[in-house]
Amino acid sequence: MRRIDLFERVGDGMDWWLIWLIVAGLLIVVEMLTLTFYLLWLGIGALAAAAVDVFFPDAVLVQVIVGCIVALVLTIFTKPLTRRFHAARGFKDSPDDLIGMRGTVVEEIGIDHPGIVKVGSETWSANADETIGKGETVIVVNRGSAFLHVNKWGG
Numbered sequence: 001m002r003r004i005d006l007f008e009r010v011g012d013g014m015d016w017w018l019i020w021l022i023v024a025g026l027l028i029v030v031e032m033l034t035l036t037f038y039l040l041w042l043g044i045g046a047l048a049a050a051a052v053d054v055f056f057p058d059a060v061l062v063q064v065i066v067g068c069i070v071a072l073v074l075t076i077f078t079k080p081l082t083r084r085f086h087a088a089r090g091f092k093d094s095p096d097d098l099i100g101m102r103g104t105v106v107e108e109i110g111i112d113h114p115g116i117v118k119v120g121s122e123t124w125s126a127n128a129d130e131t132i133g134k135g136e137t138v139i140v141v142n143r144g145s146a147f148l149h150v151n152k153w154g155g
Helices: 016-034 038-055 060-087 094-098
Strands: 102-107 115-119 122-127 137-143 147-152
Touching: 016 038, 016 060, 038 060, 102 122, 115 147
Parallel strands: 122 147
Antiparallel strands: 102 115, 102 137, 115 122, 137 147
16 A cells, blocks of 8 residues: 655646645735735745746645745745834724724623624624623724624613
8 A cells, every 4th residue: 555645746637836826816815805914925925836836846845835935034024014004104904993883783792702793784703891682782992803892882
């Protein structure tokens, strides 16, 4: 019985350059939605891996290493640029606009478990310092990376 290595080409039809291009495309599209710059660098790393595959089609491990190095170098050397961009006067992250907006509780929020609120046309996971029932109106007081912190409106 023959052992198959993790990075060995499985079959003759495996086109890694195509897989790298698909991954790069997906990362770049998601980057356009999030504007974090990190996914852009990963996408460019995947493009670099695709370029390596053109010259060294059987060296999948080399492709992975080159892709990781490119993404890491871009992340490290562009950090001051992205920091300056985010600190620029007038820059406002769109989710920050949620603070102060009113929403409606879609799924009850408990002290020990998050619920779901609808703010504008979007639904968010939310937590609160008190239990807030379904259908009640809330105001967004803070935003984390995945959760909104809300209080009862008028209470």
